Amino acid sequence: MxxxxxxxxxxxxxxxxxxxxxxxxxxxxxxxxxxxxxxxxxxxxxxxxxxxxxxxxxxxxxxxxSTTVRITVSYASPAVTLAPSASSEAAPAPARRPQAxxxxxxxxxxxxxxxxxxxxxxxxxxxxxxxxWAWMRSIQIRPTASPHSTPLALEKVWERGLKAFDLSGVELLSSPIVSSPVMTGVWHKTIILPEFLFAETSEDVLTTAIGHEMAHIARxxxxxxxxxxxxxxxxxxxxxxxxxxxxxxxxxxxxxxxxxxxxxxxxxxxxxxxxxxxxxxxxxxxxxxxxxxxxxxxxxxxxxxxxxxxxxxxxxxxxxxxxxxxxxxxxxxxxxxxxxxxxxxSGAHSEMKQAGDAYNSDDFKSAVQHFENAVKLEPANINAKLFLANALIREFFAEGGQPDSILMASARQQYQGVLARDPQNKLATQGLLAVAMDTKQFSEAQDSAVKLIQLDPKDKTAYYTAGVLDWVIVYPEYVRAKQATGGKMEEYWIPDTTSRKSLRDQFLPRIEDGFRMLQVALQLDPNYDDAMAYMNLLDRLKAGIVESPAESADLIAKADDWVTRTLATKRRNAQNQQPEPAPHLNVDGPPPGPASAQAVLAAPPPPPPPPPAVSDNQTASASPLPEQRNSAEWSGSFWQVTGGAGTANVLTRLLKEKGFHAVSLTSTADNLVRVMVGPYHDAQSLDRAKVNLEGAGFHPVRIWENGHY
Incomplete structure (x- = not known):
């Protein structure tokens, strides 16, 4: 009300x-x-x-x-480096909230x-x-109207009018209760004449009476x-x-x-x-x-x-x-x-005014008390509940964000109260999503993200948060599997076939869903650098659980490309970013969104460091790979390839351009790079590959089978 x-x-x-x-x-x-x-x-x-x-x-x-809402997520996009320190954290930054x-x-x-x-x-x-009443009076005219014998003069005028105005399907009736010519009907057009006009002999009078009503019909x-x-x-x-x-x-x-x-x-x-x-x-x-x-x-x-x-x-x-x-x-x-x-x-307005003054003085505790009084005075006041929830979140962060604080639970309760009265309230849905992310209630956050997408299919933040949630849920499981199998931390790919299959069966659909959500966010905002950063992380996550090392290497290459694009976009956005005014709460205006006191909280656990990077000036070695690789991981036959002048990176790129599936392998034993082409699973295809490689100007050196020579 x-x-x-x-x-x-x-x-x-x-x-x-x-x-x-x-x-x-x-x-x-x-x-x-x-x-x-x-x-x-x-x-x-x-x-x-x-x-x-x-x-x-x-x-x-x-x-x-309402103002634009920035939803804070507990796992914000990390610093986009290929090998971040395991203990690195993004420094807290002030929340940015546009002024109302x-x-x-x-x-x-x-x-x-x-x-x-x-x-x-x-x-x-x-x-x-x-x-x-006027409409009813118009309806009452129709039952009194009836067809009337049409004199020759009137019939002549009628036909001339229909032709002049290009009309058809118009009915001519007579009624004793109308005083002048009238027309009625939205779909069934009717002209009703008073009875005296049917006795009229003047062609001009008849043309005036009928012509004016036909003009109304034509218009x-x-x-x-x-x-x-x-x-x-x-x-x-x-x-x-x-x-x-x-x-x-x-x-x-x-x-x-x-x-x-x-x-x-x-x-x-x-x-x-x-x-x-x-x-x-x-x-x-x-x-x-x-x-x-x-x-x-x-x-x-x-x-x-x-x-x-x-x-x-x-x-x-x-x-x-x-x-x-x-x-x-x-x-x-x-x-x-x-x-x-x-x-x-209302009686609550003075309390809200005092709450706004306290809020703008950074006295969030007093602001919460006054907003609570306003809600008690007017339990049905949706705006008061939204203001209170925002003040509770601000107090939570002002007190250091203690995990056992009841402030976030109280904020959640206010947002739920709003949705009980107004299930389509976007601010309350955004609030529940922000609270769930800040308190790591990821299942609840997913429900809110899905609802927010349904409420506003153009909200890029909703899609971004849904993609982040997919990464946040899968990544800890990936780390546990990586540690359990004893895989090398410098390699993303989990070496154990059973663990990889188990993770794929359980989490690959979620990873793909994360890609879809982030892609929609990037369609809505092609310069969304946070979404780019998480595309990089999802590519690395998927690279760890795919079936073949070649596919894993391709995904790492895609992730590296996202890193480059993210850094470039961040620099460009920083140049175009305008300074934002200090937040100011106006209790007579729209309620603010659930922006937290920090726009970036602790960074997510860093992805495992990549294998040693291939230097741009490192050539493809013709010497055998000094160590064996797991035969289950590298099943099939590969040609070790060299070719002309150029680096291993250039050679790999040229091979791919020619249609060969090529991958670079770096050995930690001698720090040399070998370029492999394959796999091939029979002697005929292996021989045909050699002919094609030589025909393209490359040099097949030796065959590498099932991870060894």
Whole structure:
């Protein structure tokens, strides 16, 4: 209820000054277009009505927009080096939180706010009731209408009108309860004439009566008029909105007049015929929502305009229309930047004000106490709960983030309370995700990340966090398996076949899911360097559990490429990064996101160091590999290859470009590099590979089988 109250009061408060501003601009533009076609002025006033509605609505949206949320994760992207120290930690850094947009808050007392809302809602119900009543009166006309024998003169006018306006499927009826010609129907168009017109012998009068209603049909005025009436309801309390509505009606009727004299008859005859019909209908009832020849209550002005027939310069008229629409657009842009936020002051508001002052003084303990008081006074106040949760998180980090602290549990409780009332609340979902990450509740964090992606498929942080979670869950298991099998720490690949298969069966789908999540994050933001860093880590993690050493080597090469891209992107982002203002809490504005007091916490456990790097100037050795390798890991036959001038790196690249599967092996015994091509699993393919290698200019030196010569 508090949220609805704030939205309605904000809408009303902004409409008080925005609607007159729009109307004033439209009046000035309309005066400039006075001698132009009425249809242009009609388009201008319809645009003014749309602006008069959209501006206050946009003010509500702008007042509720929250700041960009940076979700803190317990395992942030590590320093992107190939062999970080096992004890390295990223230094804590201050959280970066953009400042909330500036708003002007107008506070009402609780009684005043309730009275204003009540009056507005009652008035809205009254206006809606009048619209429904008018619609019901229009519906009641149809049962009284029936086909009537059509005189020859009327039939002739009817056929000429249908042809002139290119209409079909229009029905002509007669009714004793209508005083003038009217048209009704959104899909089934009907023109209803009063009975006296069926006895009319003047072709001009009949053409005027029928032609005007056919002009309404050709312009789709009936359906559009219903739409305009529904839009008008929200601001119908405002006199300036009444002016806009009146001008829409007037210009609509004049636009139909212009259409009739352009398609069917002379202006003078049309004006005389309107007067004849007006004399005959004096004192007869109003036709409700139907559209008639005398709508708009501007008969005198229409006759004067028909008599004067101002010469319209269409080029100038179009230019003036474009100018008028541009002026309205400029008005919308300017007014949308000046937003008043209204709220009914409650007993909790003073507590929230004190909490905000304490928060901005870094006294988070006092801020928590005052926000808790506000929540006790208004348990249904969602914003108070969100402010309290944020203050609890800030106090948690201000106290050093002790694992046994109840502050994070209290923050989680507040976010859960918000979601109980509003399951689609994005800030609360982000809050649960941040709390779960900070407290290492990874299963809960995964649920929140999935929900956040569903709520906002364009949120890159949600996809990034989901990818980080996949790495965080798998990496400890990889380390345990690595240690249990006694694998060398300088090699990513786990040597034990059984352990690798077990990890693949259990965790490879999760690793692949992590890749997918990070790829989506990078699609949303190609310069997302944190996501690049974790692509590197996932590649290394996958390299440790794949089946063959050749595939592992390819993954390490991909990881190295991600390292290069990450470092370059970080440097570029640092150059483009703008200094951010100091955080400032405004309790009259939108609640902040769950940004922690630290944007980066302890770095994740570092990946195992890579094998010795191949130097750029190291050549491919022709000498045998001094040690044997595990035959299960290197099953099959390989050609040890050298070739021409160049380094081992160049040779490996050239072989791959020629379509050979090549891998570089560095021996810790002599620090030399051997380049192997394979594996091949039969003598025929091995011999064919030798021929192809020699044909490509390479030198197959010897065969290396199952990890030994």
């Amino acid at each position: 508090e949220t609805i109250s704030r939205y309605l009061l904000t809408f009303l408060l902004n409409s008080l000054w925005q609607v007159p501003l729009v109307a004033a601009v439209a009046v000035l533009a309309s005066r400039l277009m006075l001698n132009g076609p009425a249809r242009y002025r009609h388009a201008l006033w319809v645009t003014a009505l749309l602006a008069a509605i959209l501006l206050p609505v946009a003010s509500v949206r702008k007042s509720e927009q 947009p500036k708003t002007w808050a107008v506070t009402f007392g609780p009684t005043t706010g309730a009275v204003l809302m009540g009056i507005y809602l009652l008035f809205l119900a009254f206006r809606f009731g009048k619209l429904v 789709h005025d009936f359906a559009l008029n219903l739409l305009y009436e529904l839009l008008y309801l929200a601001v119908s309390f405002h006199p300036a909105a009444w002016i806009i509505r009146r001008e829409i009606e007037r210009t609509r009727e004049m636009a139909c007049d212009e259409l009739v004299i352009r398609q069917l008859m002379d202006p003078g005859a049309y004006a005389r015929s309107i007067m004849s019909i007006a004399v005959a209908m004096v004192g007869l009832p109003n036709p409700g929502c139907t559209l008639g020849v005398f709508d708009g209550d501007i008969l005198e002005e229409r006759l004067r305009r028909l008599a004067a027939q101002p010469a319209a310069n269409l080029k100038r008229a179009r230019l003036l229309l474009a100018t008028g629409l541009s002026a309205l657009a400029l008005c919308v842009v300017i007014a949308s930047g000046l937003v008043l936020t209204a709220r009914a002051q």
